[in-house]
Amino acid sequence: MLKKxxxxxxxxxxxxxxxTETRYAIIDITExxxxxxxxxxxxxxxxxxxxxxxxxxxxxxxxESGLWSDIxxxxxxxxxxxxxxxHHLTGEDNADAHLKRMILEHxxxxxVTDGKLDLGPWERVHYGxxxxxxxxxxxxxxxxx
Amino acid sequence: MLKKxxxxxxxxxxxxxxxTETRYAIIDITExxxxxxxxxxxxxxxxxxxxxxxxxxxxxxxxESGLWSDIxxxxxxxxxxxxxxxHHLTGEDNADAHLKRMILEHxxxxxVTDGKLDLGPWERVHYGxxxxxxxxxxxxxxxxx
Amino acid sequence: MLKKxxxxxxxxxxxxxxxTETRYAIIDITExxxxxxxxxxxxxxxxxxxxxxxxxxxxxxxxESGLWSDIxxxxxxxxxxxxxxxHHLTGEDNADAHLKRMILEHxxxxxVTDGKLDLGPWERVHYGxxxxxxxxxxxxxxxxx
Numbered sequence: 001m002l003k004k005x006x007x008x009x010x011x012x013x014x015x016x017x018x019x020t021e022t023r024y025a026i027i028d029i030t031e032x033x034x035x036x037x038x039x040x041x042x043x044x045x046x047x048x049x050x051x052x053x054x055x056x057x058x059x060x061x062x063x064e065s066g067l068w069s070d071i072x073x074x075x076x077x078x079x080x081x082x083x084x085x086x087h088h089l090t091g092e093d094n095a096d097a098h099l100k101r102m103i104l105e106h107x108x109x110x111x112v113t114d115g116k117l118d119l120g121p122w123e124r125v126h127y128g129x130x131x132x133x134x135x136x137x138x139x140x141x142x143x144x145x
Numbered sequence: 146m147l148k149k150x151x152x153x154x155x156x157x158x159x160x161x162x163x164x165t166e167t168r169y170a171i172i173d174i175t176e177x178x179x180x181x182x183x184x185x186x187x188x189x190x191x192x193x194x195x196x197x198x199x200x201x202x203x204x205x206x207x208x209e210s211g212l213w214s215d216i217x218x219x220x221x222x223x224x225x226x227x228x229x230x231x232h233h234l235t236g237e238d239n240a241d242a243h244l245k246r247m248i249l250e251h252x253x254x255x256x257v258t259d260g261k262l263d264l265g266p267w268e269r270v271h272y273g274x275x276x277x278x279x280x281x282x283x284x285x286x287x288x289x290x
Numbered sequence: 291m292l293k294k295x296x297x298x299x300x301x302x303x304x305x306x307x308x309x310t311e312t313r314y315a316i317i318d319i320t321e322x323x324x325x326x327x328x329x330x331x332x333x334x335x336x337x338x339x340x341x342x343x344x345x346x347x348x349x350x351x352x353x354e355s356g357l358w359s360d361i362x363x364x365x366x367x368x369x370x371x372x373x374x375x376x377h378h379l380t381g382e383d384n385a386d387a388h389l390k391r392m393i394l395e396h397x398x399x400x401x402v403t404d405g406k407l408d409l410g411p412w413e414r415v416h417y418g419x420x421x422x423x424x425x426x427x428x429x430x431x432x433x434x435x
Contacts, residue, residue: 009154009299009435011334013403044156045288046193048336048399052410054351060251061199061243066231070240071247078223078368086356095360098351102361102394104247106350109193109254109399111286113158118284120197139408141401143335143434144288145154154299189301190433191338205396206344206388211376215385216392223368249392254338254399256431258303263429265342289433290299 012040013141018056020132026068029058029138030125033110034117036140043115045144049125050107053136055097057104057128060119068126075100075130097130104128112144157185158286163201165277171213174203174283175270178255179262181285188260190289194270195252198281200242202249202273205264220245220275242275249273257289302330303431308346310422316358319348319428320415323400324407326430333405335434339415340397343426345387347394347418350409365390365420387420394418402434 014036016029033047040047049058061067076096085095108125111118127138159181161174178192194203206212221241230240255270256263272283304326306319323337330337339348351357366386375385400415401408417428 011435013334013401013408044158046286048401050399050401052413054410054412059247061247062232064232064235066234067240067243070230070232071244074224074244079364085360087352087354087360089356090354095357098357099361099364102349102351105250105395107399109195109252111158111193111195111284113286118158118286120199120282120284122199123197137410139401139410141336141403141408145156189303191431204392206392207377209377209380211379212385212388215375215377216389219369219389250395254340254397256303256338256340256429258431263303263431265344265427265429267344268342290301 009145010040010042011143012036016138016140017135018127018129018138019135020129023132024072025129025132026071027127028063028124029127033125033140036142037112037117040142042112042142042144045112047110047112048107048141049110050139052139055094055101055131056136057101058107058138059104059126059128060108060123061126062122063124075103078103094131100130154290155185155187156288157181161283161285162280163272163274163283164280165274168277169217170274170277171216172272173208173269174272178270178285181287182257182262185287187257187287187289190257192255192257193252193286194255195284197284200239200246200276201281202246203252203283204249204271204273205253205268206271207267208269220248223248239276245275299435300330300332301433302326306428306430307425308417308419308428309425310419313422314362315419315422316361317417318353318414319417323415323430326432327402327407330432332402332432332434335402337400337402338397338431339400340429342429345384345391345421346426347391348397348428349394349416349418350398350413351416352412353414365393368393384421390420
């Protein structure tokens, strides 16, 4: 009886390693979010999806390659590469990636309801890479009931 | 005794349907967040407020119509409508809405402390619509103790 | 036996008061996030770090002063101060701060795994101030197991 009354809290964490072929890339990672939810047997709660590197994003938008291209063109206009950034005095050349990642989000909380990712019809979780061609991690953490 | 020692975890989810009269709109939805918190009897935790459509935002800012107007003018400058977006090759005309929604946030986690929304003096939760005049949903999910 | 089976849910909230010497400032507050995690004895879960004032940000990026300078220069380009904003008709002069805070994030969820902040190698939590020189609060809320 008591066991039924008290709902058990669960937590499960995984790390996804991304290594894109190009410096800039957008990749749909929704299937990994569902995989982590399932492993956690999560019925109610959230999956946090968070870029662990500060030159990458995690965001929710449409799975449509034309839009992905528009997003990259637009980010380049708002935060262009190759400018005279002070961050480059450290020897880095990726200040634009630090800025681009902030226009988008660096993390999202995906709601889980009745054992399913509770997403709208077109919502897909994406990884945005702005300084790739090397391994970088994404944290997926399911917490709830 | 044991029931007192173990604090019960609760979860409650609702969906708000927005249908704005204009294509672009900003609407204060804070009262709905408090309603969902109350229904969940949430004392400690979070209410996730998340736009389920990818051409809308949820963000926290001032309830002030002059600022709302400034936000819309500014978003139009940074992500103008009617340009030659590749997304429009699919037949859509709303690429600007996909971009505008990303400058703002698409979701927020509203903290709940001692049974109240734990907001600063001017913090209000807003829905930002960039492709309206049709029903679109916002998820409100209260999780905690 | 039962007590072991049911993991106890915990919640702990603190408020950090920021009062910057300059109107615009970026400050690393990661140590405060860890302090709140430790006080909550949190092993698994999240620490929400959220600016309670609508002219400030909380974001995750590199602890590098050149980059901080780049961020401020860039925000000023995208959302300049001193323009003819409608918000200023209320007597305020800080519309740019309301906009700048939205390009960055206003809150982050810091994951906690095995009793530690689960951050990538360069991830640091920052407070971004765009209308300072007066006391403003940041909420830190640890929730989990």
